[in-house]
Amino acid sequence: MKAYSQMSKEELLALKSDLEKAYDDFKARGLKLDMSRGKPSSEQMDLSMGMMDVFHSRADLTAADGLDCRNYGNLDGLPEAKELMASMMECRAEDIIVYGNSSLNVMYDTVARSMTHGVMGNTPWCKLDKVKFLCPVPGYDRHFAITEYFGIEMINVPMTPEGPDMDIVEKLVSEDEAIKGIWCVPKYSNPQGISYSDETIRRFARLKPAAKDFRLYWDNAYCIHHLYPDKQDTILEILDECRKAGNPDLAYKFVSTSKVSFPGSGVAALGASQANLEDIKKQLSIQTIGHDKLNQLRHVRFFKNIDGMREHMMKHAAIIRPKFELVLDKLDKELGGLGIGEWLRPIGGYFISFDSLEGCAKAIVAKAKEAGVIMTGAGATFPYGKDPKDSNIRIAPTYPSMDELGLAADLFILCVKLVSIDKLLENM
Incomplete structure (x- = not known):
């Protein structure tokens, strides 16, 4: 196909006329499709x-250590739940705390605790003149929302095919004591689906921060979320790498089963060094007597072990893989070679990252919404909702049915073409 940039003004105007007719047809359908979040489908x-049928008698409600899970106790999680979650996280059971349903909640608490009480005896952040976080971009909007809520200054760090640009990370962290953390999604990153290389992870573990209370906020949200049984990324385990590098306290590792079991009723966990965990438990013992142990036990009884989890995730993959392939194949067929967009083909995670021509993302998303398809807001993948190039769009293919997704993808592609033509005509 001929690239749009090689077309004459007359050719672009003729093409635009045809595309506008197709767009008007879409608008006439009265579509109401939502692709704004990466939600699992009902299927x-x-x-x-x-999981709802694993308990049959009172005896079934007893944990391995003899605790009646209906009662108080086990602040840091049931022993068998710690074993299950640790195997999912690829770390040691003694290095984790099992929480309630949401890792986002755990991340929020971790930042809030640092603000009010500091990290391992260091000055509470609220008493400092300035607190900063590094934010690999494009990235996860809810990470950025937490730091923005607490008034923490966010600094963009570009993503590369190997992960965040480590030359920039190393320089900034070593020079500025106000930088207290970096958000990371190390495996099948949100939204690009990039997995950090071994060298990137080793460089993270070897960081020499100016701030003693600097931490890696390592959100391994998609650690077992593969799309293919025979194509799966593996990454180094960060807590182990930090120990090897002589930086045992450097990382907080987060995970949950939100996209494994039930998003609203999963199990979350935090992994860290013993020193970090003891510091966290001081707050946790005030905050709660214990999280939902029945739910922890329910997950253990249902999955049994990591092999059960992996088998379960292949069932998820069988449902969502065709959805990813549907969108990606349409992008390849309809936009390939036109020079008006770029995208990656992830092999795991929950999103497809699309980069339009500079200055087009907001207009594309707005045009799709006008015709009945709601997408993640343009700019959401950057701190403060401000994409400097106005080009990145996060596509979330998991929730709609295949028929709905096909319509939504066709409309999205149509909007990309129309907005791109307008942008090119502006410059003629």
């Missing part, structure tokens, strides 16, 4: 319904 959640 995916049905996979875990057997």
Whole structure:
């Protein structure tokens, strides 16, 4: 196909006329499709319904250490839940705390605790003149929302095919004591689906921060979220790498089963060094007597072990893989060679990252919304909602049905073409 940039003004205007007719047809359908968040579909959640049937008698409610899970106790999680979550996180059971349903909640608490009480005896952040975080971009909007909520200054760090640009990370962290953390999604990153290389992870573990209370906020949200049984990324385990590098306290590692079992009723966990965990438990013992142990036990009984989890995730993959392939194949067929967009083909995670011509993302998303398809807001993948190039769009293919997704993808592609033509005509 001929690249749009090689077309004459007359050719672009003729093409635009045809595309506008197709767009008007879409608007006439009265579509109401939502692709704004990476939510599992009902079909995916049905996979875990057997979890509701694992308890049959009072004896079934007793944990491995003899605790009646209906009662108080086990602040840091049931022993068997710690084993299950640790195997999912690829770390040691003694290095984790098992929480309630949301890793986002744990991340929020971790920042809030640092603000009010500091990290391991260091000055509470609220008493400092300035607190900063590094934010690999494009990245996860909810990470950025937490730091923005607390008034923390966010600094963009470009993503590369190997992960965040480590030359920039190393320089900034070593020079500025106000930089207290960096948000990381190390495996199948949100939204690009990039997995950090071994060298990137080793460089993270070897960081020499100016701030003693600097931490890696290592959100391994998609650690077992593969799309293919035979194509799967593996990454180095950060807590182990930090120990090897002589930086045992450098990382907080977060995970949950939100996209494994039920998003609203999963199990979350935090992994860290013993010194970090003891510091965290001081706050946790005031905050709660214990999280939902029945839910922890329910997950253990249903999955049994990491092999059960992996088998379960292949069932998820069988449902969502065709959705990813549908969108990606349409992008390849309809936009390939036109020079008006770029995208990656992830092999895991929950999103497809699309980069339009500079200055077009907001207009594309607005045009799709006008015709009945709601997408993640343009700019959401950058701190403060400000994409400097106005080009990145996060596509979330998991929730709609295949038919709905096909319509949404066709409309999205149509909007990309129309907005790109307008942008090119502006410069003629």
